[in-house]
Amino acid sequence: MSKKNDHLYQKDFEYKHRNPYHEKLSEFDEFVMRDNESEKYPGVWNKEVFDREAPLCVEIGTGYGHFMLDYCEQNPDVNFVGMDFRFKRSYNLARKLAKHPHKNFKYLRARGERIQFMFEEGEVDKLFYFFPDPWPKKRHHKKRLFQQPFLEAAYKVLRPGGTLFVKTDHSGYADWMVEVMDKPEALELFDIRLKTLNLYEEAPEHYLASFQTKFEKIFLQKNDRIKAFELVSKKQ
Numbered sequence: 340m341s342k343k344n345d346h347l348y349q350k351d352f353e354y355k356h357r358n359p360y361h362e363k364l365s366e367f368d369e370f371v372m373r374d375n376e377s378e379k380y381p382g383v384w385n386k387e388v389f390d391r392e393a394p395l396c397v398e399i400g401t402g403y404g405h406f407m408l409d410y411c412e413q414n415p416d417v418n419f420v421g422m423d424f425r426f427k428r429s430y431n432l433a434r435k436l437a438k439h440p441h442k443n444f445k446y447l448r449a450r451g452e453r454i455q456f457m458f459e460e461g462e463v464d465k466l467f468y469f470f471p472d473p474w475p476k477k478r479h480h481k482k483r484l485f486q487q488p489f490l491e492a493a494y495k496v497l498r499p500g501g502t503l504f505v506k507t508d509h510s511g512y513a514d515w516m517v518e519v520m521d522k523p524e525a526l527e528l529f530d531i532r533l534k535t536l537n538l539y540e541e542a543p544e545h546y547l548a549s550f551q552t553k554f555e556k557i558f559l560q561k562n563d564r565i566k567a568f569e570l571v572s573k574k575q
């Protein structure tokens with residue numbers, strides 16, 4: 340992990356920015372938490388935030404929100420936390436979420452690098468990370484979220500047997516992910532239940548082949564192969 344990105348993983352990190360959509364997101368205070376607000380509830384998401392016991396599912400990089408909107412509708416019995424760091428995209432998704440038929444979600448304008456400060460040890464059931472920005476240029480690789488510190492954070496917050504689901508269109512980022520997950524320090528944390536560079540050919544029956552996100556549909560129209568991974572926590 341480069342020094343530049345290190346600070347995102349530090350406890351004392353503070354979000355700093357000026358963006359008009361940050362203020363506008365306060366229109367949705369009922370279900371939106373912004374920046375460090377998202378780190379006030381580790382250990383009490385179910386008990387205090389959702390006020391009910393249910394599997395806690397978390398999506399990093401919700402984008403336009405199609406997966407989150409559908410998943411919350413199809414799975415009313417889960418507590419769902421979506422997050423994205425883009426401001427305007429977050430605002431537009433909050434507007435859609437405000438009209439959602441269910442109330443089984445919260446939305447964070449926040450960064451996936453911070454999950455270990457948002458959630459308590461073993462609190463999360465499933466983590467979703469779909470079509471992340473690939474940061475193709477070599478000098479930007481350090482910005483890729485999928486690195487050992489992220490896997491350690493994911494391992495911390497996932498319950499024993501909890502799962503990290505990943506899909507990407509990008510060959511370079513997929514190869515990078517494989518390299519990260521195949522390292523001994525990663526294999527100590529996770530079993531790799533699915534590792535495919537061609538999801539729909541090689542694992543058409545897998546859960547990850549049962550839905551397409553907004554970005555995925557665009558890539559499929561271009562005949563891109565979808566790469567997909569399922570990592571299961573080895574925590575006892």
Ligand SMILES: C[S@@+](CC[C@H](N)C(=O)[O-])C[C@H]1O[C@@H](n2cnc3c(N)ncnc32)[C@H](O)[C@@H]1O
Binds near residue numbers: 422428452469553
């Ligand atoms: C290419 S879009 C994919 C959106 C959606 N998952 C889909 O498949 O349609 C990637 C999204 O992830 C968000 N994102 C990227 N890195 C992130 C991070 N570290 N934390 C939170 N959101 C992130 C971006 O802002 C963007 O909205």
